[in-house]
Amino acid sequence: xxxxxxxxxxxxxxxxxxxxxxxxxxxxxxxxxxxxxxxxxxxxxxxxxxxxxxxxxxxxxxxxxxxxxxxxxxxxxxxxxxxxxxxxxxxxxxxxxxxxxxxxxxxxxxxxxxxxxxxxxxxxxxxxxxxxxxxxxxxxxxxxxxxxxxxxxxxxxxxxxxxxxxxxxxxxxxxxxxxxxxxxxxxxxxxxxxxxxxxxxxxxx
Numbered sequence: 702x703x704x705x706x707x708x709x710x711x712x713x714x715x716x717x718x719x720x721x722x723x724x725x726x727x728x729x730x731x732x733x734x735x736x737x738x739x740x741x742x743x744x745x746x747x748x749x750x751x752x753x754x755x756x757x758x759x760x761x762x763x764x765x766x767x768x769x770x771x772x773x774x775x776x777x778x779x780x781x782x783x784x785x786x787x788x789x790x791x792x793x794x795x796x797x798x799x800x801x802x803x804x805x806x807x808x809x810x811x812x813x814x815x816x817x818x819x820x821x822x823x824x825x826x827x828x829x830x831x832x833x834x835x836x837x838x839x840x841x842x843x844x845x846x847x848x849x850x851x852x853x854x855x856x857x858x859x860x861x862x863x864x865x866x867x868x869x870x871x872x873x874x875x876x877x878x879x880x881x882x883x884x885x886x887x888x889x890x891x892x893x894x895x896x897x898x899x900x901x902x903x904x905x906x
Contacts, residue, residue: 710724714740717741719731719743730769738762739762744787745788747789749766758784759781784799787832793808795808796836820856821857821858821859827847828850831843832845833873839854840853841854848867849862867901868892868901
């Protein structure tokens with residue numbers, strides 16, 4: 702989400718700005734373009750020990766967590782004016798959901814790859830408009846135009862487990878994963894998929 706908490710600090714993203722709250726000092730500050738660089742509508746914030754990563758409708762920005770100033774990590778130009786929707790930490794990597802693909806950034810040894818450069822993919826659908834990414838039990842789940850695809854870190858393999866046609870291409874705003882089910886939140890209700898049987902059930906409200 703565009704609200705993240707790390708080491709007694711709260712970071713909340715909006716349009717063009719981030720509010721930063723230091724819990725220990727009970728102190729708010731507003732971070733704008735002079736600190737963040739150019740950002741438009743902020744979709745997600747991911748924080749590690751050194752960096753604050755900002756996903757927005759104008760691309761990807763990186764900020765030094767301590768001094769609250771923009772850092773040039775060297776990959777930002779790859780996302781210039783591309784909508785970046787979601788960021789998910791997966792061990793020493795950050796998975797980046799964008800309009801064009803899902804990208805994997807190795808932070809320790811800076812390197813970036815796309816979905817076609819990792820593992821095996823046996824289905825024809827393109828991974829695009831990746832709105833949400835979840836990491837659960839060594840499997841990465843990505844939600845996009847194609848539906849929900851998974852990448853198994855142990856098998857090093859992509860699978861399309863829930864094509865969007867299964868839920869009539871409804872607009873999905875969020876999803877959650879546990880050991881048994883995948884839950885999708887749409888405009889008019891909740892969709893539940895059994896991970897073992899692939900049975901889909903809808904709850905309208």
